[in-house]
Amino acid sequence: MEIRVGNTYYNIRPRLLLIVAGAALAISLLSTVIYTVQAESQGIVLRFGRYVKTVEPGLHFKLPYGLDQVLEVPVRRQLKQEFGFGAFGSSNPTQVVSADEQDAERSMVTGDLNAATVEWIIQYRINNPRAFLFNFREPGETLRDVSESVMREVVGDRTVDEVITIGRQEIESEALVRLQAVVKKYGIGVGIDQVQLKNVNPPIPVQPSFNEVNQAQQEREKSINVANGEYNRAVPRARGEAEQRISAAEGYAVKRINEAQGDATRFNALLAEYLKAPEVTRRRIYLETMEEVLPQVRSKIILDDKASQPLPLLQLGAEPKRP
Amino acid sequence: MKPTVPLLPIVVVVVLAFILLLTAAYTVSETEQVIITQFGRPVGQAVTNAGLHLRMPFIQEVNRIEKRVLRWDGRPSEMPTKDKTYIIVDAFGRWRIGDAKQYYLRLKDERSALSRLDDILGSEIRNAIARHELIEVIRTTKDREPERDAAIEDARGNVGNLYPIHKGRAKVQQEILANAAPKIEVFGIELMDVQFKRINYNTSVRTRIYERMVSERQQIAERFRSEGAGEAAKILGQKEKDLQTIESEAYRKTQQIQGDADAEASEIYARAYNQSPEAAALYEFLKTMDTYKAVLTNDTSLILTTDSDFFKFLKRANPLQPTTP
Numbered sequence: 001m002e003i004r005v006g007n008t009y010y011n012i013r014p015r016l017l018l019i020v021a022g023a024a025l026a027i028s029l030l031s032t033v034i035y036t037v038q039a040e041s042q043g044i045v046l047r048f049g050r051y052v053k054t055v056e057p058g059l060h061f062k063l064p065y066g067l068d069q070v071l072e073v074p075v076r077r078q079l080k081q082e083f084g085f086g087a088f089g090s091s092n093p094t095q096v097v098s099a100d101e102q103d104a105e106r107s108m109v110t111g112d113l114n115a116a117t118v119e120w121i122i123q124y125r126i127n128n129p130r131a132f133l134f135n136f137r138e139p140g141e142t143l144r145d146v147s148e149s150v151m152r153e154v155v156g157d158r159t160v161d162e163v164i165t166i167g168r169q170e171i172e173s174e175a176l177v178r179l180q181a182v183v184k185k186y187g188i189g190v191g192i193d194q195v196q197l198k199n200v201n202p203p204i205p206v207q208p209s210f211n212e213v214n215q216a217q218q219e220r221e222k223s224i225n226v227a228n229g230e231y232n233r234a235v236p237r238a239r240g241e242a243e244q245r246i247s248a249a250e251g252y253a254v255k256r257i258n259e260a261q262g263d264a265t266r267f268n269a270l271l272a273e274y275l276k277a278p279e280v281t282r283r284r285i286y287l288e289t290m291e292e293v294l295p296q297v298r299s300k301i302i303l304d305d306k307a308s309q310p311l312p313l314l315q316l317g318a319e320p321k322r323p
Numbered sequence: 324m325k326p327t328v329p330l331l332p333i334v335v336v337v338v339l340a341f342i343l344l345l346t347a348a349y350t351v352s353e354t355e356q357v358i359i360t361q362f363g364r365p366v367g368q369a370v371t372n373a374g375l376h377l378r379m380p381f382i383q384e385v386n387r388i389e390k391r392v393l394r395w396d397g398r399p400s401e402m403p404t405k406d407k408t409y410i411i412v413d414a415f416g417r418w419r420i421g422d423a424k425q426y427y428l429r430l431k432d433e434r435s436a437l438s439r440l441d442d443i444l445g446s447e448i449r450n451a452i453a454r455h456e457l458i459e460v461i462r463t464t465k466d467r468e469p470e471r472d473a474a475i476e477d478a479r480g481n482v483g484n485l486y487p488i489h490k491g492r493a494k495v496q497q498e499i500l501a502n503a504a505p506k507i508e509v510f511g512i513e514l515m516d517v518q519f520k521r522i523n524y525n526t527s528v529r530t531r532i533y534e535r536m537v538s539e540r541q542q543i544a545e546r547f548r549s550e551g552a553g554e555a556a557k558i559l560g561q562k563e564k565d566l567q568t569i570e571s572e573a574y575r576k577t578q579q580i581q582g583d584a585d586a587e588a589s590e591i592y593a594r595a596y597n598q599s600p601e602a603a604a605l606y607e608f609l610k611t612m613d614t615y616k617a618v619l620t621n622d623t624s625l626i627l628t629t630d631s632d633f634f635k636f637l638k639r640a641n642p643l644q645p646t647t648p
Contacts, residue, residue, distance in 0.1 A: 049352035050374035104399070104413070107523050111462045111469070111485040114536050115524065134353045137391040145394065145415040149518045153492060156461040159469045159483055160536070166472050186392075186417070205533045209540035216544035220551030227555035231562040238566050242573030249577035253584030260588035264595035267606065271598075274605050282608060289612040290633050293619045301626040302634055 032064040040076040042129050045069070051130060073129035078193070081144055083151070084119035085198065094140030107203070108152055114160035115206070119198040120172075122147050122179065124190045131189030139188050146186070150179045151195075160202065164210070168197050346380040351387075356420070358386040358427045369423035386427060392419045392515065393433070395440045401525050402449050404457045409528055412460075413521040414448055416440065418507070418514050425511030439510055444517060447503040451495050458486040460522055463493050482539055492519065 004010075036059050037043040043055040045062060046069040055070075062068035079092050084106025086096035097105065106117040124143070126132045136142050154175045158167050176195040183192055202210045274281045294300065350373075351357050357370040361383050370376055371390065378385065399413035418440065420426045430436045452460065462485065471483045496518055504514045524532055596606040619625065629638050 046353065046373075048373075048375040049350040049355075050372075051353050104521055104523070107521070109457075109461050109522060109524065111458075111467075112483070113458065113461070113486060113532070114539075115529065115532055134390075135392055136394075137354070137389060138394050141396075142392075142394055142417065145396070145518070145520055148520045149415070152519070152521065153463050156492060157464050157467050157485070159485060161472045161483055162470055166470055170470070202536065203529075203533060206536045206540070209537040209544070212544045213540050213547065216547035216551075220547045220554070223551035223555040224558065227558035227562075231558050231565075234562055235565045235569070238569045242569045245573045246576045246580070249580040253580050253587075256581075256584040256588045257591070260591040264591050267595045267602075267609075270609075271602050271605055275601060278601065282605075285609070285612055286632065289615055293615050294625075294633075296621050297619050297623045297625045298621050299624040301624065302637070303626060303628045 029064060033061050035060055035062060035070055037070075037072060038074075041072045041074045044071045044073060044129055044133060046071070051134070054129065071129075071133060073126055073132060075126045075129055077125070079124050079126070079190075080121055081124070081140075081147065082119075082121045083144075083148065084117065092140070094144055097144075105148065108155045108163075110155055110160045110163050111157050112159045115203045116155065116160055116163045116200065117203055118151065118155060118163065118200050120151060120175075121194075121196050121198060122192055123194040123196070124192045126189055127191040128187075128189035131187050133189075135187050135189060139190065142186070143183070143188060143190060146182050147179060147195075150182060151175055154178065164200055164202060168200065172197055343380055347377045348375055349378060349385050350375055354389065354391050355387045356390045356423050358388060358423050360384045360386055360427075365424050365427055371423075388420055388423045388427065389433070390420070392417050395437060395444065397441070397444060397448070397520075399521065400445070400449075402452050404452055404460075405454060406456045408457045409525040410452070410457060411521070411523045411525055412448060412452060412519060414444065414517060415520050416444060416514060416517040418512050420511060421508075421513030422511035425509070427511075429510045436510065436512060440507065440512070440514075443503050443506050444499070447499045447506075448517070450502075451499045455490065455495055459488050459490050460492050460495050460519060462486070462488045463491045465489075465491055482543060 035043070037055055037057045039057045041057065043060065045052050045055060047063065047067060049069070052068075060070075062070060080090075080095055081092075082096050084102050086102070088096055090096070096102075106119050108116050108118050110116055122143075132139055154171050155163055158171065161167075163171065172195050176192060179195060180192050183190060201207060349357070351370055353373040357376070359366045359370070359378055361379070363384075366383065369388070395416040395418055397412075397414040397416070399411050401409055401411050403409050418436075420436075426436070430439065465488055467485065469483060469485050496516070499517045500514060503517065507514045523529075596602055627634055629635060
């Protein structure tokens with residue numbers, strides 16, 4: 001057999017041609033018969049639309065020409081949905097909603113009829129690919145709906161203070177338990193791993209007043225501290241000073257008694273001598289005193305008791321000069 | 324000559340049979356159910372098990388209908404509660420086509436099904452909301468005691484309290500479902516549940532709610548401030564009290580100590596000076612002498628007579644002899 005390309009003639013044997021054609025056919029057939037399932041997925045095999053089996057990752061064979069259909073479900077991938085925040089760009093189409101929807105998503109009413117904005121995420125995995133594919137047409141959206149409903153149920157049973165501050169953990173765990181129960185009851189085919197609260201705040205117009213409460217709390221602590229400071233500045237010092245005064249008084253007491261005893265001892269000693277010769281002792285003391293006292297006295301006038309009227313004066317001390 | 328089988332007719336028959344088989348066969352997926360219609364009229368029950376099925380070729384038609392659970396997502400709409408609060412309610416429901424034949428006859432497609440759901444559920448939700456106070460569709464658990472923030476434990480007003488409920492959200496949802504399900508059932512639709520997705524105050528109510536929240540918080544803040552001032556005053560009062568106590572006690576103690584000491588000293592002196600008349604006389608004499616020392620200083624003028632003990636020798640060596648007149 002000759003094939004002409006341009007002016008060149010190729011001599012090709014018909015048998016070779018047949019082999020090549022056969023090989024091409026085989027390859028094309030093989031390519032529709034062989035398929036792979038990715039590591040993170042499981043494959044659901046349908047024959048004429050009916051479920052036949054679930055296959056694990058790896059290379060597999062199926063019937064060609066659309067008789068068998070394989071649906072891959074990423075069962076090992078951790079999936080996430082964000083509520084009230086988030087940006088597009090994830091491979092999971094139900095991970096976020098549009099930005100204007102997010103505002104409605106995070107606004108909630110609490111059980112004391114206050115408002116709060118709650119942002120949260122759920123982490124989940126597809127744990128039953130058959131159920132995930134065949135039970136719900138929009139499993140991701142349904143999960144979002146249920147998650148919102150459950151979160152509002154939990155928040156609706158709590159006060160705004162619980163939601164914003166003290167009850168966060170409890171809300172997470174309670175929402176997780178309820179969501180797991182609902183998802184199981186529905187048979188969506190997913191398992192919820194986690195519910196996490198993100199930003200939980202009072203609505204923006206109310207936020208300043210919540211801050212005010214915090215500030216007031218701080219102010220209270222501050223004024224108590226200041227007062228305690230004043231107390232601490234004065235009272236221990238006063239205690240010390242009181243101790244000081246008492247010690248001084250005790251010192252005085254010791255001194256007073258010691259002196260008294262000293263004086264008494266001295267007096268007794270003197271008395272003993274005095275009793276031996278009272279007249280002489282008395283006289284001696286008198287004269288000693290006079291000796292000590294009289295020189296101190298500036299003007300001394302000595303009168304004779306016999307002299308009367310114009311008295312002769314005896315000037316004992318020298319008068320300072322007078323003009 | 325061998326009798327030959329006519330090849331062509333056989334081929335034609337085989338091909339025709341094959342084409343016939345192909346048009347008679349149809350597949351049903353796991354996600355759908357099929358209603359067979361003959362000249363537009365449904366024939367038999369819906370085919371719900373997935374796989375390969377046969378029908379009469381050419382005269383019977385295959386109508387595929389969803390088998391999975393579907394989602395009704397209500398539009399958020401504003402409505403008043405029993406206590407005349409305007410709220411925006413956004414609900415969702417799950418439904419599936421339970422009676423495919425009925426569904427096919429009454430609605431044919433999903434859009435008209437959703438429109439029926441909108442009508443029926445919309446009005447049932449509106450009724451339910453109007454029959455209940457707002458708190459009934461917010462709270463669920465009747466007897467839940469809220470945890471309290473220790474800091475605002477005894478704030479006045481309704482801070483930290485949950486409003487009481489009689490039914491709760493879950494019951495109201497069940498009522499809506501119970502009322503709506505029979506109405507929607509005639510369309511071959513099985514309504515599985517209805518839930519509130521979002522409930523929010525409308526814009527004008529929201530402003531008032533915010534104002535209330537602000538005033539509530541300010542009230543708490545005021546309490547903190549006043550508590551702070553009160554505590555401080557208490558501490559300062561305690562300080563005054565402690566200071567006075569400490570000082571007066573110190574005074575009392577010092578006076579007592581000094582008094583005791585004075586008393587003891589007096590006793591010692593008394594014991595020494597009062598032991599005998601001679602002692603008393605000596606004491607008086609000594610004390611007088613001491614007093615002279617203190618009193619007679621250099622600005623004193625002293626007028627003495629020769630009659631005194633000191634100057635008596637000034638006139639006479641022996642004053643004991645009487646002077647001659």
